[in-house]
Amino acid sequence: MLPFVPIASLLIELDVRTKFLDCFTHAGGRKINLSVETRRNILAVLIAGATNLGLTRMSEACGVSYDTLAWTQEWYVREETLREANTVLVNHHYQLELAKKFGGGTMSSSDGQRFPVRGKSLTGRDMNIHGGKVLSTYTHVSDQWSTYGTKQIIPTTREANYTLDELLGNESDLPIHEHATDTHGATLVNFGLFDLVGKALTPRIRDLGKITMLRVDSPAATNVLYPHAGPLLADRWNEDLIRGTWDDMLRMAGSLKFGEATASLVVGKWSAASRQNTLAAAIKEWGRIRRTIHAARYLSDPVYRRKISRQLNKGESLHALRRDLHYAQQGAMVRPQLQDQTEQSWCLTILTNAVITWTTEYYAMGIKELREQGREVPDELLSFIAPGHRENINFFGFIEVDIEGETAKLDDGWRPLRPTLVNEAGTTFLLNP
Template identity: 30%
Template structure:
């Protein structure tokens, strides 16, 4: 991710880098409409096409890699509902995850999906032009994605063993395990980001913005990932267990 800090509690998001599995044409359109760019690093670049509407004067050298499949009428017909979906997402009335699930490939007959898919193809063509034609942009995009991918390295450092069927047999158990791993990962990254911010506040001239943006808060060599976290829950016993007597085996500390 790339953002511009306006104050200690807010970030103006400009760009999110994803791999091939995180990219869809509709997702690219939704990201653009809510105010940032989706920057994918795509597999099989030698087979990628530039999506354009029909009727343009395309140079002969580009015709082999051009696909004239963008429907301008689809964008026109579905533009208003697509804007309403983007506005609901940006204002928080619905999550981006829900919208992307709702408007997946199964929604091909929906006007909003058709508009988002066509608009996303145009955005992908614009992105590929910058990615292939500008080495500086390509390097920045790949660096952002590499920072995001390194989060998986942190997660493997926290828990590197297999998850057996006894501990993760049901979808609910798998969801709990995944949520726990995500929580611990976010705890470490928040701690790192806080320390980076403290150092940056003390020495802003030594660590300017163009240096800080290359530092991801997912380093873990200094973290004891095999340690024990002790949490005092005695103050919250009544809320956790109700007003009745403590259940057998429940301790003040977990």
């Protein structure tokens, strides 16, 4: 039932409802209303970055000169404006009724996606497992399928160092409290810091039975309280160490929350610190306590396990959408500088969120029409819908960015759904497939 639409038309339609292009202000600080031509050029630059076409090929595809696109990219498209535009899309998606069926916006997950690198690159590294030089894009995805954080990292560094960065820097309306990762994020330092800043780290840990779980009492007393789980609690926590460094731990957490230090720097330093560093040892000890609590709940609560796995699957499923969008030049990054790579990854994030938001809106319209036709669509099934649907969106071919023409096609701000018919058996058919 969803209408077929080119990617440029989708972005134009979303801008009519969200005005996310207003976030692209001139680098000179001039606050002016963007003209139709400037909006067209910004959209062309966004598509060129996300699809990996580059400005030269994009100029041929959309009919705008290369010099015009290069000037627009230089003065309007930078990390600051890209982040702000992405936040507008995430906030708009968060307010949609159907998005609230996907999740409450309180949980997220993070995962890295490898992209091949062509030519020289400051962030690319050779990795045999990926067949050559790659770089990593580390994204944070909410339980509503929206991506609120993106960061370019060196693929050989540990992703756990960057898990907390985007959560503390989250400027969207998403009230993220709980965060899921794979084993890569399950470090003791992360467990401790997440709790100290008021967040909950809930990873899916490989070989969970091999970790050491802590107790707060003697083995005999613990076995009396927990006859089944007592034997698993093999070590006693160091209460004196925590008590002696508690004030310093809180001060460090305050520095992270108020932006005095970056989480990636702190996590990296404390993870590599020696055992003689008292504060680092205390953070890891607090992390052992939080990991024990998480492991106990993970082992005993199947609903808790399914929630974590489901959220991780949401983040990983968006990798396919990003690969489809980032199709040109065999998906290889060709820009050597970190700043250019960061801007390109944010272009890809904006287009990914645009597809998710647009699809969610039209899914809601389709559900409403089915119900009006007498079709039963239970609310409890709506949380299983995946808005990463992309078969009806055209990422290829001649790209015409015609704002006035596309806006005129909208009926009260929306495209008509494709007409359907429900037969006596309750089966829905497209009249014009």
